[in-house]
Amino acid sequence: MTDCEFMFIHSLAEDYLQYVLQIPAFESAPSKTSRVLQRVAFSVQKKVEKNLKLYLDDFDVESIDTVRTIFNQVMEKEFEDGIINWGRIVTIFAFGGVLLKKLSQEQTGLDVDAYKQVSSFVAEFIMNNTGEWIRQNGGWEDGFMKKFEPKSGWLTFLEMTGQIWKMFFSPQATLLTRENPGSCDNGDQHLVLPCTRNSDET
Template sequence: MGHILLSATAGSLDLREPAAGCCLPPRMIDLEFRYTQALAQDYLLHVLQVPQCETSPSKASKVLQDMALSVQEEVERRLKPWLDRIDVESIDTAKSIFNQVMEKEFEDGIINWGRIVTIFAFGGVILKKLPREPIAPDVDTYKEISYFVAEFIMSRMGGWIRQNGGWDNGFVRKFEPKSGWLTFVGVMGQLCEMLSLLKQFY
């Protein structure tokens, strides 16, 4: 097993090397996957403005909702002419577009929390492009999107997330108020990258 290489940028990992923690017990990996999927589901329900009555979201979920929605709104504002021209008629099309753009964004092998936020934001963009049912809007659709969002994240950066404190420690601390604005500037830098990638594909 190769060694993990950290870049000069704090909190970045070269994806081209095997990630530590890949030999965790299957149950632990499954719990991490389900937690990440729950974060994605919370965020997508937030995008749809669906009240979440059962339990209050975790701190990580609330922070993610604030940051990812800001990124998503900026994507939608800057790319409105492009987004108006594309049709996402099925969940298969949504997954194909999502995977193409995300694979391109991460082909340099570098991970950081800002880039991870853009994954959720783009999931929200894709969700809003899908047709909506008038009676029960997106009841199953948001769950399917949350699955492939979590699948992409955990298959490529699960080890990095563990090494960097996880969602409740690493992610939340990164976006604490004292450093939130600086971090947000970094996220918006990642957004500019994603905008150029979208224009290449569609």
């Protein structure tokens, strides 16, 4: 992807994470694409936080480094089968939102720019793992917007996402422990997800 494409994705991530933390956007109003993404991804995020509260309450997110480690582990597992679609791309933003919100709840005096750090590695993951697919599937205007504008149906995707997140946080999936939340080198700490994927997902 080009620098312009990366900056656009980065701006989408920043806008979304600002929206999650309810930080006013002083510089400029979000684009139409950004507003649609906020609606869709935040709906997914709220569903996850409601249905999986017990799982989310059971692990600590103590720093940006912890957010980065958990995010990369989960997303790498999610995309290891090579299947890409708009639904999965939306879950990247939503998962970043879940982790950042968890961090803001656990860390007193969270740096106001924390969302910028998270948005950077969210955008990097999207660029490195789905950038070419996005370009080949209409980009954000002709691909994403046609899929998720209000007139488009996406409830099936929402239900599918809830199932995926249950797999993320199931007892069989081992996240970073409370005792060593920042480590990803110990084999016992590695995230293992018993997930299967269907190429016909939204």
